[in-house]
Amino acid sequence: xxxxxxxxxxxxxxxxxxxxxxxxxxxxxxxxxxxxxxxxxxxxxxxxxxxxxxxxxxxxxxxxxxxxxxxxxxxxxxxxxxxxxxxxxxxxxxxxxxxxxxxxxxxxxxxxxxxxxxxxxxxxxxxxxxxxxxxxxxxxxxxxxxxxxxxxxxxxxxxxxxxxxxxxxxxxxxxxxxxxxxxxxxxxxxxxxxxxxxxxxxxxxxxxxxxxxxxxxxxxxxxxxxxxxxxxxxxxxxxxxxxxxxxxxxxxxxxxxxxxxxxxxxxxxxxxxxxxxxxxxxxxxxxxxxxxxxxxxxxxxxxxxxxxxxxxxxxxxxxxxxxxxxxxxxxxxxxxxxxxxxxxxxxxxxxxxxxxxxxxxxxxxxxxxxxxxxxxxxxxxxxxxxxxxxxxxxxxxxxxxxxxxxxxxxxxxxxxxxxxxxxxxxxxxxxxxxxxxxxxxxxxxx
Ligand code: DMJ
Numbered sequence: 400x401x402x403x404x405x406x407x408x409x410x411x412x413x414x415x416x417x418x419x420x421x422x423x424x425x426x427x428x429x430x431x432x433x434x435x436x437x438x439x440x441x442x443x444x445x446x447x448x449x450x451x452x453x454x455x456x457x458x459x460x461x462x463x464x465x466x467x468x469x470x471x472x473x474x475x476x477x478x479x480x481x482x483x484x485x486x487x488x489x490x491x492x493x494x495x496x497x498x499x500x501x502x503x504x505x506x507x508x509x510x511x512x513x514x515x516x517x518x519x520x521x522x523x524x525x526x527x528x529x530x531x532x533x534x535x536x537x538x539x540x541x542x543x544x545x546x547x548x549x550x551x552x553x554x555x556x557x558x559x560x561x562x563x564x565x566x567x568x569x570x571x572x573x574x575x576x577x578x579x580x581x582x583x584x585x586x587x588x589x590x591x592x593x594x595x596x597x598x599x600x601x602x603x604x605x606x607x608x609x610x611x612x613x614x615x616x617x618x619x620x621x622x623x624x625x626x627x628x629x630x631x632x633x634x635x636x637x638x639x640x641x642x643x644x645x646x647x648x649x650x651x652x653x654x655x656x657x658x659x660x661x662x663x664x665x666x667x668x669x670x671x672x673x674x675x676x677x678x679x680x681x682x683x684x685x686x687x688x689x690x691x692x693x694x695x696x697x698x699x700x701x702x703x704x705x706x707x708x709x710x711x712x713x714x715x716x717x718x719x720x721x722x723x724x725x726x727x728x729x730x731x732x733x734x735x736x737x738x739x740x741x742x743x744x745x746x747x748x749x750x751x752x753x754x755x756x757x758x759x760x761x762x763x764x765x766x767x768x769x770x771x772x773x774x775x776x777x778x779x780x781x782x783x784x785x786x787x788x789x790x791x792x793x794x795x796x797x798x799x800x801x802x803x804x805x806x807x808x809x810x811x812x813x814x815x816x817x818x819x820x821x822x823x824x825x826x827x828x829x830x831x832x833x834x835x836x837x838x839x840x841x842x843x844x845x
Pocket of ligand 1: 751836
């Protein structure tokens with residue numbers, strides 16, 4: 400009997416020789432410590448400002464006045480991690496200092512995903528009505544952005560004067576609003592927010608080509624495309640994300656139909672299988688002809704959306720490619736050419752998408768290989784991006800030279816998804832919440 404047991408133990412180590420036990424509890428605590436390291440750096444060198452410059456130990460504001468991007472982006476992560484003291488610090492700062500009564504022209508997309516999403520999420524997580532009051536004030540100041548001839552928002556609007564600028568926008572900036580604006584409609588009972596955001600999505604969709612693809616740039620005044628390159632990368636990415644998540648959050652069948660039509664075309668014209676796996680490349684929106692074989696860190700959001708929408712097979716294949724992209728130089732580049740696996744943009748911007756997708760896949764499949772991916776990703780962040788003031792972007796994943804910026808989304812998304820991979824699965828219930836594209840959790844209303 401004894402020998403028989405030994406044989407079983409021996410055989411199983413032969414079958415899974417490389418599999419070392421991953422200590423989730425240890426990793427969860429380590430992520431929390433690293434989050435605190437980044438937050439303390441912000442507190443010490445950038446308190447009250449938008450973002451930390453960790454190399455010069457200084458700060459950066461996006462506009463003439465700070466909009467507290469880092470505390471806004473960090474608050475929900477602190478709540479999820481149980482960092483109550485830090486959450487209170489951030490909350491006090493936000494509620495005493497954040498004001499939108501400013502003569503500044505802000506980028507609607509960025510302010511929406513980071514601030515409006517952050518405030519609504521904070522209200523739902525914390526219950527303090529002052530978060531909601533700020534959210535309503537912000538949304539009302541952003542409303543003039545939609546006053547274009549097509550109803551698609553201008554890229555910039557002045558928070559005080561309502562003056563708009565920059566009519567040449569893109570599907571992502573026009574179509575990444577409905578989770579936040581729809582949530583606001585549900586909470587306030589004012590339909591206007593949902594209908595403005597939905598109209599914007601529909602106007603992009605209406606301009607899709609006959610083969611159901613959208614391009615990179617379009618003019619919100621005359622509705623024409625100025626760049627017809629189609630892909631799932633930056634400038635288009637979260638337009639698709641919000642079609643699916645919008646359906647999941649509000650049960651709006653029009654959005655589901657738009658997603659179904661779009662994903663069919665994406666898989667037909669953009670998906671590309673090479674000896675290195677499944678990728679999604681670029682093609683002309685009108686002809687479907689391949690224009691380039693580029694894929695990057697932003698595109699790595701797609702496995703998450705695929706698995707969320709039920710296409711686990713493609714999600715898993717694509718995530719394998721995303722992992723290859725990451726491991727090529729030990730940390731992922733902004734972009735590579737998957738036809739020869741050569742880096743085309745060598746920087747790493749502390750982006751979350753690859754880690755986000757590993758988290759979703761682990762959540763939905765329970766396959767330990769995603770846990771291992773998470774561990775590899777987290778270890779390389781510490782190895783290459785950490786410094787004594789916080790975390791830095793990299794100028795190049797080849798030289799590993801650091802650059803002087805810690806994006807606010809590093810605290811909203813990158814470290815949140817690292818944490819969630821190792822945290823108990825029940826921490827997030829995807830039947831009850833949806834993450835907006837900045838990883839702010841919002842309640843499902845369906
Ligand atoms: C974030 O602001 C959001 O995830 C957005 O959708 C894309 N860019 C950054 C992270 O890479």
